[in-house]
Amino acid sequence: MSGVVGDGEGATPPDAAAVVATRLGAHGLRGAGLPSLRDVVGHLGAVQSQEFHPSLRGIAQRTAGTPSAAAAREAFSAGDLVRTHVLRPTWHTVLPDDVRWLLQLTAPRVHRLNRPYYPDLGGPAQDAAATDLLAGAVAGGRHRTRAELAALLASHGLPSSGIPFTYILMRAELDRVVISGALRGKQQTYAAFDERVPAGYGPLGSTFDEDAALAELLRRYLRSRGLATVKDFAGWSGLTMTRTREGLAALGAEVEQVVGTGDAATGLVLWRLVDGPPLTGAAGDVQVDLLQGYDEYFVSYKDSRDLARDPLSAEAPAVLPLRLPGTEESPFLHVVAVDGRVVGRWRQVLTARSLRLDTQLFRPLTRAEQRGFLVQAERLAAHWDVELEET
Secondary structure, eight states: OOOEETTTBSSOOOBHHHHHHHHHHHTTSSSSOBSSHHHHHHHHSOEEOSSHHHHHHHHHTTBTTOOOHHHHHHHHHTTSSEEEEOSSSSEEEEOHHHHHHHHHHHHHHHHHHHGGGGGGGTOHHHHHHHHHHHHHHTGGGOOEEHHHHHHHHHHTTOOOSHHHHHHHHHHHHHTTSEEEOOOBTTBOEEEEHHHHSOSSOGGGOSSOOHHHHHHHHHHHHHHHHSSBOHHHHHHHHOOOHHHHHHHHHHHGGGEEEEEOBSGGGTTOEEEEETTSSOOOOOOSSOOEEEEOTTOHHHHTOSSSGGGGBOTTOTTOOSSOOSBOTTSOBOSOOEEEEETTEEEEEEEEEEOSSEEEEEEEESSOOOHHHHHHHHHHHHHHHHHHTSEEOOO
């Protein structure tokens, strides 16, 4: 294992601003962007996507030229990207080549987390019957909507709504029976897993090796997240901290520890790839980002997420809650960030011809920040191929 930066060896240890700037670059939110949607997803490893269309936009946001929403949907329907439950009990968009090894590595942990809910499925026999019906429904290249699968299960007296139905579908995904299919209008579909996913284990080759899979996931994560703690990776990957430490030890001289300094970074033991994204200073010009609420820039870090807190906004959270204390669920799901720090929330009102952005800011924006916001708002309108309304 390489030396510790900030403990007498290597470069000057980073403060919070440098950690944030390094992360922005690693995520592809700075610079020219990656060539394609596939390149972004492969770089990030997995992209949280229970908010499906915002997550596609978050992927497009990291590419050169920002593909339109229509182009992103077409790529998804074509199977360039697939969506399934992996890493944690939530949807992620991943590359077809990565699905098998990611599922084999993380599905056992997701099953354990889901175990309290499985008794509601009706027991092993009923669960097996439901899985067989789902497999038959998508056989032969047929793509079925959630409603069609629910109707099929209902016709056989099996759970077809609520939590039990959700977990039947999730279990079928984790067990590599079904996966996302082509969009049917605005509706998503399920397809046969083997139809959409090639044989083999992608970068691991034709056979699965758990230690090699863990090392690959750690490399992918550290290369695309820049700097992170053991708890950050464990929370993101769904794996244990013990396995995380074992993986880091196996990487040996490929990784090094970085001890943060100043403000929220003081004392944080962060890990990075030695040949990964360079430690970066804060950019000279103000840069604004309009990020979806579940963007990987936020969900990738559970232990060190306070680094995204805006030092000028005492009330601003680092990761925006869906529900503020004492309030109803907020429709302002998405995040306004200035130089990687959360300064407010936004929502979009989208029609066939126009886009309006509403905001809740934790502090007033400077003139430079207002100009940066407008640039990003226009970029978002171009993604949706509509006109931006004045706000």
